[in-house]
Amino acid sequence: MKKTVIVSSPGKLIIGGEHAVVYGRRALVTSIGMRLYMELTEEEIENNETNKSLLKILFHDTNQHYSIDLLDIHDSYPIEIQAILYVYNRFKSFISNQSHLNIQVRSEIPIGAGLGSSAAFSVCLVGCFYLLYYKTFNQEDINQLSYKVECIFHGTPSGIDNTISTYGQSLVYSRTLKKHINFHLSNLAIIDTGIPKSTKKMVDLVRLFIENNQKDGEKCLNDIELCVDKMIEYPEQINQLFQQNQQLLKCLGVSTIEIDNIIQILADKNISAKITGAGGGGCLIALTSNFTKDQILDLLKDNHIKSIYFVECGVEGLREEQIF
Ligand SMILES: Nc1ncnc2c1ncn2[C@@H]1O[C@H](COP(=O)(O)OP(=O)(O)OP(=O)(O)O)[C@@H](O)[C@H]1O
Ligand SMILES: C[C@@](O)(CCO)CC(=O)[O-]
Known part of the structure; x- marks a missing residue:
């Protein structure tokens, strides 16, 4: 017997409040019209002469x-395989040891551009197993396991990335708050510098800054949250609030010379x-x-730019799909 499910979930844009949200401050986030699709199939093998249970994975x-x-798992797999094996282990009791799994x-x-690809991966992964074995979605459970x-x-x-990918739309998010809001920005462009970054490294860098500059660090985090609150309350001030939030991120040490250059060139044309x-x-x-x-x-032709996207914001979160 063969059972298949297909799901998809969106990437995200943090409009304001990144990093400060790690320290419990409010952030503003929206889902975007770029999705990750995942298909999970369980196939029971009738005459399984090899007695092997295989997990086959294809990353297109x-x-x-x-x-x-699956009877001989070791611990030297790439991180995305470790993630899959973690979720497989949580659902193992539902799966026959005479089955093969395909993902x-x-x-x-x-991938790795700051648009939440790992969160969409995590949410789809949990969503697939959940749907195949519980036959339904429970957003709260899926979100909690996706966080892990x-x-x-x-x-x-x-937890902001997995939460927006699960629930979709736009959210004011903190570790203790998840509030959907109507938030629309016209002519919002995503500029992908193509410069590789590590989220973990940047979060560690900010932690170090805050540990070594407690007073300034706390002020910076509070000011970022203030910026976010104003973005929600006074959307007409969004240009100025983008600039303020960027200055505060620079204080935290997560900007770079290349990013500063790009932002200055855009600012010269009144683009925040x-x-x-x-x-x-x-x-x-x-x-x-x-x-x-x-x-x-053209404005940025002498800078490191990989792509520019104009995307739909505030889209649907995790959902079942009929076609992969
Ligand atoms: N399409 C995909 N195929 C396989 N693995 C993927 C895919 N998308 C994401 N991943 C996994 O997620 C990792 C990317 O996570 P990373 O946090 O570096 O980037 P991001 O999630 O795009 O950025 P951010 O967390 O800052 O929004 C990849 O290295 C890979 O392990
Ligand atoms: C940098 C950060 O604030 C956002 C990453 O998308 C980290 C986090 O919230 O976990």
């Missing part, structure tokens, strides 16, 4: 595939921009008013 975006003997992943979310998977990728994240996500590379968001993608690319 990185063109990697694995075939893992396929494909994604529209650039995110911890495998990131250490001690705030800021880091979105961990910083150190990755993506920026910019309020582009009437500039087209080609005009922005």
Whole structure:
């Protein structure tokens, strides 16, 4: 017998409050119209002469595939395989040891750019197992387990990325708050610098800064939260609030010379921009008013730019799909 489920969940943009959210402050986040798709199949093998139970994984975006003997698991797998094995172990009691499992992943979310690809991966992974074995989605349970998977990728994240990918739309989020809000920005561009970054490294860097500069660090975090509150209350001030939030992220040490240059070039044309996500590379968001993608690319032609995206915001969270 063969059972298959397909799910998808979105990436995210942090509009304001990244890093401060790790320390319990409020952040503003929206889901985006770029999704990760995952298919999970369990196939019971009738005459399983080898007595092997295999987990076959195919990552279409990185063109990697694995075939893992589930009776002989070791601990030297890449992190995304460790994540899969963690969730497999949580659902093991539902799975016949005469079965093979197949997982396929494909994604529209650039990997490692700060747009929440690992969170979408984690949410889809938990969502797939949940749907196959419980036949339903329970968003709260899925979000909680996805957080644990995110911890495998990131250490001690705030939970903002998995929460927005599970629930979708736009959220005011803190460790103790999850409130949907109507939030729309017109002409919001994502500028992918293509500069590799490590979320874990940037979070560690901020932790070090705060430990060594407690008073300034606390003030910075409080000011970031103030910025977020104003973004929600006074959306007409968003240009100025982007600039303030970026300055505060710079104080925390997560901007770079390349990012500062790009932001200055845009500021010279009255375009407000800021880091979105961990910083150190990755993506920026910019309020582009009437500039087209080609005009922005032209403005930034001497800088490190991989892509520019205009995306839909506030989309649906985790959902079942019919087609992979
Ligand atoms: N399409 C995919 N195929 C396989 N693995 C993926 C895919 N998307 C994400 N991953 C896993 O997630 C990791 C990326 O996590 P990382 O935190 O570096 O980036 P991100 O989630 O895109 O950024 P951020 O957490 O700052 O938003 C990849 O290294 C890989 O392990
Ligand atoms: C940098 C950070 O604030 C956002 C990463 O998308 C880390 C986190 O919230 O876990």
